[in-house]
Amino acid sequence: MPTVGAEPKDRSIGALLSNLGADIALLVRQEFELLKAEIQAKLSSEARAGVMLAAGGVVLFSGWLVLLAAAVLGLSTALAPWLSALIIGVVVVLLGAAFVLLGIRRIRQTDLTPHRTLRSLREDAAWIKEQMR
Numbered sequence: 001m002p003t004v005g006a007e008p009k010d011r012s013i014g015a016l017l018s019n020l021g022a023d024i025a026l027l028v029r030q031e032f033e034l035l036k037a038e039i040q041a042k043l044s045s046e047a048r049a050g051v052m053l054a055a056g057g058v059v060l061f062s063g064w065l066v067l068l069a070a071a072v073l074g075l076s077t078a079l080a081p082w083l084s085a086l087i088i089g090v091v092v093v094l095l096g097a098a099f100v101l102l103g104i105r106r107i108r109q110t111d112l113t114p115h116r117t118l119r120s121l122r123e124d125a126a127w128i129k130e131q132m133r
Helices: 013-076 079-109 115-132
Strands: none
Touching: 013 079, 013 115
């Protein structure tokens, strides 16, 4: 009966196949866990970019409302009240545009391909081929 730490050449074919099956099952479980962790990390990054886009949209909308208020004030009163509302509106719109552009840039930079998992799967395939010899 071969020992647990015996060399592959000292073990029976049945024991080798049994060990190979167990090793492959463990490997598949580990690869799945790696894939899951990698995708969760990437989605978390995308969620932050999405929140930034939403915040930019809210700020842009707020700026639009202020600009509309400035136009109304400009038509109905003298220069000072609407001019201050116009300045605030422009600043809010510029701030919102900056948020939106930053969010778009982050989304474009993100690659959702699980590179570590794919590399590990290639290594595992090579290991399995080696074990089958």
